Amino acid sequence: MRTPLAAAGLAALGVLLMANPLYLPVAVGEPSPAYTHTVQPVTEGSVAGFESPAASGGNGSDASDAVVAYADLPPDAREAFDRARDSPEGGFGVEDPAERVDSLSYPTEPALGDGILIVERDGERYEFWTRTVEREPGAVVAQRVLLQPAAFLIGFLALVAGAAVGLRGRLGGE
Known part of the structure; x- marks a missing residue:
């Protein structure tokens, strides 16, 4: 039971992090x-x-x-x-x-x-x-240059990990 839940959690986290351009950058000041x-x-x-x-x-x-x-x-x-x-x-x-x-x-x-x-x-x-x-303020530029690509990469890796955990559970007989 824990394996499907972990796989679904990692997949959801991966999708959320990969969708970060929808909610980032957060305006932190006036242009x-x-x-x-x-x-x-x-x-x-x-x-x-x-x-x-x-x-x-x-x-x-x-x-x-x-x-x-x-x-x-x-x-x-x-x-x-x-x-x-x-x-x-x-x-x-x-x-x-x-x-x-x-x-x-x-x-x-x-x-x-x-x-x-x-x-x-x-x-x-x-x-x-x-x-x-x-x-744009410097903080918004930093979000676009550093935070968004890092969040996307971490999201992609979480999605791959979720798929690996889900497949391991099926193939391993859990």
């Missing part, structure tokens, strides 16, 4: 936002339905309406644009809301005109992206 600024050259068939001047027609968007001259940007936006363009990574981020540029928007889902500007400078056109990125 912390970061505000990113990215600049990249406009390429063919560019972003958010905008077409570069080399691609004519297409979706009916007027490229001249979407382009902002560098000189027309507010001074703080020009400074952020230059800093992002000159960065080796192609951009930079800030965590303090007070460090954001007041004249720019920071949506979580950027779209042309709201988080994405096409800036023309010295005859070149650039996509200037600004957005809010929600970062």
Whole structure:
């Protein structure tokens, strides 16, 4: 009687531990936002339905309406644009809301005109992206990287052990 109960208990434990993505990670704090600024050259068939001047027609968007001259940007936006363009990574981020540029928007889902500007400078056109990125607290990241895989592995081993105990009971004649 103890063998079937042990096999069922190990199998149930294994299934529960393997299903841990359903109940983990447990939120242990509020996500912390970061505000990113990215600049990249406009390429063919560019972003958010905008077409570069080399691609004519297409979706009916007027490229001249979407382009902002560098000189027309507010001074703080020009400074952020230059800093992002000159960065080796192609951009930079800030965590303090007070460090954001007041004249720019920071949506979580950027779209042309709201988080994405096409800036023309010295005859070149650039996509200037600004957005809010929600970062998970470190404890949640640790749960995803360490706890979930370990629980899944232990659950798998418990399931295999439950099957072995159940088969041993049947084959052993208990």
